Every structure is written in C-alpha cells, then in structure tokens.
Amino acid sequence: MTTLSSKLVASQKYFFAKIVVDAVMQLDELLPLNMIGIKKVQGGAMEEYQNVVDAEWEILYRKLQKIVESGAKVVLSKLPIEMLQLNILLIACGGAVLSTCYDISDSVLGTCEVFEEKQIGGERFNFFTGCPNTKTVTLILRGGAEQFIEECERSLHDAIMIVRRALKNDLVVAGGGAIEMELSKFLRDYSRTVKGKEQLIIGTMAKALEIIPRQLCDNAGFDSTNILNMLRQKHATGGIWYGVDIHNEDIADNYEACVWEPAVVKINALTAATEASCLIVSLDETIKNPKSNVTPPGIPGRGRGRPF
Numbered sequence: 001m002t003t004l005s006s007k008l009v010a011s012q013k014y015f016f017a018k019i020v021v022d023a024v025m026q027l028d029e030l031l032p033l034n035m036i037g038i039k040k041v042q043g044g045a046m047e048e049y050q051n052v053v054d055a056e057w058e059i060l061y062r063k064l065q066k067i068v069e070s071g072a073k074v075v076l077s078k079l080p081i082e083m084l085q086l087n088i089l090l091i092a093c094g095g096a097v098l099s100t101c102y103d104i105s106d107s108v109l110g111t112c113e114v115f116e117e118k119q120i121g122g123e124r125f126n127f128f129t130g131c132p133n134t135k136t137v138t139l140i141l142r143g144g145a146e147q148f149i150e151e152c153e154r155s156l157h158d159a160i161m162i163v164r165r166a167l168k169n170d171l172v173v174a175g176g177g178a179i180e181m182e183l184s185k186f187l188r189d190y191s192r193t194v195k196g197k198e199q200l201i202i203g204t205m206a207k208a209l210e211i212i213p214r215q216l217c218d219n220a221g222f223d224s225t226n227i228l229n230m231l232r233q234k235h236a237t238g239g240i241w242y243g244v245d246i247h248n249e250d251i252a253d254n255y256e257a258c259v260w261e262p263a264v265v266k267i268n269a270l271t272a273a274t275e276a277s278c279l280i281v282s283l284d285e286t287i288k289n290p291k292s293n294v295t296p297p298g299i300p301g302r303g304r305g306r307p308f
Contacts, residue, residue, distance in 0.1 A: 115129075
C-alpha cells in the first residue's frame with residue numbers, strides 16, 4: 001500500500017490495490033512484467049473510467065445473451081466485410097441486416113447447411129455451403145503478383161460480360177473476324193452498284209472492317225496478308241462463317257468450331273464506330289495550338305564549349 005500513497009492516487013489506493021493484485025494473479029509462474037499493459041486515457045477520474053468500462057462490458061454481455069437466446073450460430077459484422085459481399089450473402093442465405101440485438105426473430109435469420117472458415121494465402125475466408133437461395137457466386141483469385149491478379153480480374157470481367165450478353169440475347173455470330181469479313185464482302189459488292197462519292201465511302205468502310213481479322217493475325221504472330229487472302233476467297237465462294245483459326249494458323253468455319261460472339265456486341269461496336277466516324281467527318285474546322293518558337297536556353301558544356 002505504501003507504493004500507492006502518492007498524493008495523486010492515495011485517495012483511491014484500495015481501488016488500485018485490487019486492480020494491481022488481480023493483474024499480477026493473471027500472470028504465469030514466471031510473472032513477466034511485459035505481460036501487463038497500461039493504456040493511458042485523458043479525461044475523467046480513473047475510478048470513473050473503470051465504471052464506464054464495466055458498463056460497456058455489461059452492455060456487450062447483454063447483447064451476446066440476446067444473440068444466444070435467438071438461436072443464431074454465426075454473426076457477421078459490416079465493419080470487416082464489404083457491403084457488396086454482405087449483400088451477396090444475404091441473397092444466398094436469407095436474413096437481414098439488423099441495427100440492434102433485441103427482438104431477433106426467425107424471419108431475420110439466414111440459414112445454410114455448412115459454415116467453414118478456411119485459410120487461403122495470408123487471409124481467412126468464410127465459406128457458406130448449402131444455401132437455400134444459391135444464386136450468387138464469389139470468385140477467389142490467387143497469383144504471385146498483384147499485376148497478374150489485376151489483369152486476371154479484368155479478363156474475367158470481360159468474359160462474364162460476354163456470357164451475360166449471350167444469355168440475354170440468344171442471337172450469335174461466328175467470331176474470329178468471320179462476321180467482319182462477310183460484312184466487308186457485302187459492302188464491297190454493294191459499293192459497285194452505287195454512283196458518286198458514296199461508292200468510295202462504302203468501299204473504305206469495307207476495307208476498315210478487315211482490320212479486325214488482320215489484328216487477330218498480328219496478335220497471334222501469323223502472316224496477316226496470307227490469312228486475309230484466304231478469307232476473301234472463302235467468303236467470295238459462300239463461306240460466310242469462316243474466320244481466323246488461332247490454334248492451327250489457318251482459317252476455319254468458326255460457327256462449327258463454336259467460336260461465337262453475341263450479335264448485340266457486334267451491333268453496338270459497329271454503331272459506335274460509325275457514329276464516331278460521322279462525327280469526325282462532320283467537323284468543318286479544327287483548331288491547332290501553334291508550336292512554341294521559344295528556344296530553350298543552352299546548357300553549358302565541358303571542354304571547348306565550356307565558358308571562360
């Protein structure tokens with residue numbers, strides 16, 4: 001008690017004595033001093049602070065008791081979980097987000113057959129299996145570098161959007177530049193029936209459509225000139241679905257090879273490209289910022305160019 005006879009704490013020495021004894025009794029047989037932490041909080045009396053802590057724990061215990069009485073086995077907090085993932089979980093398992101632990105009924109509780117917590121890499125994930133409304137999916141990507149994972153996510157997002165488009169619009173066309181080559185052939189034939197400058201515009205658009213299969217060949221390291229010549233000959237003889245065969249460095253019937261793309265994607269791409277081209281052509285005048293004629297000051301050099 002002598003150590004607690006300081007002028008500042010002497011009036012509460014019995015209170016602090018009990019705290020000290022209880023703290024030391026919690027240690028192991030070696031009584032390591034570094035196992036007792038002391039946090040300092042300004043404001044209020046120390047005994048008052050202890051009363052506040054006791055009141056907070058009492059509130060927490062009451063909330064936990066209400067959760068146990070409701071029959072809930074798993075409790076999730078919005079703080080460590082993204083709201084998007086929480087909404088996905090609510091759709092799959094049912095239930096609702098609550099702001100209080102009182103009056104919890106079965107109507108606001110979700111269900112699943114198995115709940116597991118697994119370690120994946122350096123993080124832990126919660127797995128809910130056997131959910132009654134399993135209409136949601138969560139993909140976990142693992143990779144050695146962050147750039148690889150980001151690129152993988154972008155590729156998966158593009159693929160998911162294409163599949164969604166295909167399910168919503170069941171009209172498909174052959175991919176691999178097949179539809180572009182057929183449109184190019186159609187426009188080239190049609191341009192020969194048109195007089196005036198319109199013939200030149202239609203022919204130019206037909207040539208522009210061949211950029212898609214040409215770029216596919218360049219990306220794959222193929223001879224684009226040879227591949228495009230074979231595609232022109234095949235489409236001229238009625239092979240409307242022939243496109244670039246990436247696997248064999250050749251051309252193939254991509255419709256039979258199940259290389260499909262949603263027709264709505266092609267329609268949107270052609271519409272956007274046409275509107276952009278029309279906008280550029282409709283410009284009457286462009287403004288160009290004149291190049292500055294200010295000569296930057298010379299940098300003194302060494303040797304003969306060094307100033308004296």
